[in-house]
Amino acid sequence: MNNLLSREFVRHFEAPRELVWEALADTKRYNESIGLPKHEIREETQPDGSVRFFATAKVGPVTLHWEDIPQEWAAGRWFRHRRLFLKGPLKQLNVYVRFEDDGAGCTVRYRIEVEPAGLLGRLIARKAVFAASERDFFRVADQVEAWAQERAETPYPTEPLTLDEPHTRRLETALGRLDASRYGHGLGRKLADWLLSAQEIDLMSIRPLKLARMWQEEERHVIELCLEAVKDGLLESRWDLLCPRCKGAKLSEASLDELPKGAHCASCNVSYDRDFARNVELTFQPAASIRKVVHGEFCLFGPMSTPHVRLQVRVAPGGSESVETVLAPGSYRIRTLEPGPERILDYSGGGFPPITVDEEDISVGSEAAEAGTVPLRNRCARPRVVIVEARDWAEDALTAHRVTTMQAFRHLFAEDVLRGGDEVGISHIALMFTDLSGSTALYERIGDAPAYGLVREHFDFLSRIVREHDGGVVKTIGDAVMAAFTEPENALAAALDIRAHVREFNRQHRTSPIGLKLGIHAGPCIAVTLNGRLDYFGGTVNMAARLQGEARPGEIVLSETIAADPAAADILNSQWMEQDRQAIRGFSNPVSFRRLPPEDAA
Structure with a gap:
């Protein structure tokens, strides 16, 4: 650890902490914006049931290999991320970002740590990693401030994709059919412009309910728009079988008749059944003839990828952590990232009770902790990532149960x-x-x-x-x-x-x-x-x-x-x-x- 090199960049925002967190903690969007490459994740189940995550990415002619340590965070307060490189000039790279109230606005402290493997690694850290990280952080910070002050539509602006003449004709033809249908609701051009200008992270899994909220349109209108857009060649659809623990889509099929009755989530190492009302989701992506989207990860387990998770912290074997954060009153599910027990807690406010993780149980203390802290204790012989997630979060999933009861689906997808x-x-x-x-x-x-x-x-x-x-x-x-x-x-x-x-x-x-x-x-x-x-x-x-x-x-x-x-x-x-x-x-x-x-x- 003595070989760690570090730099910290500090930026004050006029915007409130909650708004700045929403943008900067969206690490997938941040990484795409600064030009980091997508990477492939390989999940390795361990003998104790836990899962390790290994990533591969190509940067120019160089292929990087590393172990991705799942991110940790306290929502609205801080997040940290570690990558342990398996070979090359760097041994590890850590990022720690802290959000502090500062009057009506906030201050963000962005710290990056690099452990070099030798002289070349030290040179790369000082001349490339630190310089690029500083430049990217302050550039994105300016965009976030403009968005938070309502001077920009998004904290992550992109240059719209320009289509050649054949693709433009294909798009206009599809738009004509969409606008002529009873399901277009005059939103065809808005959808087309968004498909050409959105970040790839938005397009890998288009969720109509989220789109409706962003556009401030009626949910039914946007759902019908997406269904019609599939028939007209603007979008492709797929059915995702979501893991009930991490909410991730671990299996996808083009049609309902290909969707199995259950699946296995390697990330959580659990098997689960199909449930139309809870974990079968209809999502969309641009048709390949309009805009080809290459799938891959920009960041694993980012805070805003799972906004219902309020706390995700790694606790060492036999260790304890006192996490500084404030959780709102409500119903929470307490579990670990690894397979194991879970506990439902109805929290009425005040001091949060201490959480203790055993191999077969998660217990909640009867005595409330000091206000503003969440005490965590791990009695297991292995590290555990403790998760506290809200149970009343806004669900953006368009479930199979909901969409198959809709008239537009029964009209357009009678064969599905x-x-x-x-x-x-x-x-x-x-x-x-x-x-x-x-x-x-x-x-x-x-x-x-x-x-x-x-x-x-x-x-x-x-x-x-x-x-x-x-x-x-x-x-x-x-x-x-x-x-x-x-x-x-x-x-x-x-x-x-x-x-x-x-x-x-x-x-x-x-x-x-x-x-x-x-x-x-x-x-x-x-x-x-x-x-x-x-x-x-x-x-x-x-x-x-x-x-x-x-x-x-x-x-x-x-x-x-x-x-x-x-x-x-x-x-x-x-x-x-x-x-x-x-x-x-x-x-x-x-x-x-x-x-x-x-x-x-x-």
Whole structure:
């Protein structure tokens, strides 16, 4: 350690510490911005179950090999990173960055340490590494300050990619199709410009929910835009199977029918199952004909790559650390980077309790520590990287459960289904059944052609309203419709809008009004492929269909499960409801439910 050479660069920012942290702790984006090469990671599982990470990168004619030590950090306060070189003029390179409040702004201390392997290494450290690090840090710091002061759109500006004439024509042709579709929402040009100007780190895994937040657009509009862009040749899509521990995509396939029922995460050394609602994500990247993106790592385990992780600290065997940081009240999961136990902690504020890691358990002390510190203790015979992660972080993953219930997906990707005989458990889904009352009499009264026209018109507005509420029509059965939604409140809001539209529809068709019956229920079910399309089966489906059968014309019948949902309950506060309980075919005990009578009756 006596051979370590170090330099520290200090910069004051007018912007607050939290904002500067958001930019500078995004180490993948930082490394791409300063021109560091992507590297390939090889994961080696050790006999004790832990994992070591070895990296390879090419810098000009030289190939570098090193062991990448997972980053450590306390969110908003500091982060550090070590690379141990396996050969060459350097033995190790360490970076330690600290963020300190300074009046209304903050001060950042960027320290870089290099251990040379000999005289050449000392020369490279002094003349190349330190000089480049200082230049890059202050250049990026100026960009971050401009962004934080809202003088720039991004802390990491890039030069837009210029396409040649054939690629430009291909792009414009795709944009024309996108803008002409009902799913473009006037965002085609914005998407194209972003694909040509964004950093590669943004394009390796495009997440529509994150894009919607960045553009301040409706989530559904951006999701539909990306789905249509795949069909029009701007984007490619893939299904990622996420590790439930590190949230990383350890397995990706182009279609649902190729996605296995489980996977193994070498980084965490754990195997896990497929869950549509939790760890199957649909992501996108530019079509190769528009902009080719080469995959690889700019930085391993960066703080902003996993923003839900508030603390990640390596503790030596039998050692302890007192980490200076402040954690907000909330629910946290405490675990280690290595395979092992975990603990859920509901923290109400004040001093954070001490955390002790054993081989088979993680314990939390009863006595609170000094405010502003988190005590960590490792009783194991091996180093452990202790992680404290928030459980209520904003989830950017567009899950398979959510996207497959959307009307645009069912329209554009009807062929993207599960393998024959495959099935996926869905932990929670909201289902709506509708049916026309007296349709047979309607055909007899006004004739087949006019009646069929009314029925088709009713299908059209049902599909439109379901889509507007982030749902999708699963199938039609005669004059009946089955629709699926991720959230109960969306199903309820759609049902209320449908009922209101039917009332207006009947005002316009006074000689041939229609009566619509609606039923809603939520719960678990099974997703399967039936007749070439994704469908749902199980008790929840049966109950939703039976509740629709209990409805009278113009009435919405909903289960107690829907009524008890907090978000749905807020909507129901302004609605007239009647309690009912009936014996329902197929269910052994009488079922309690709520009736929302027609608006005229209410």
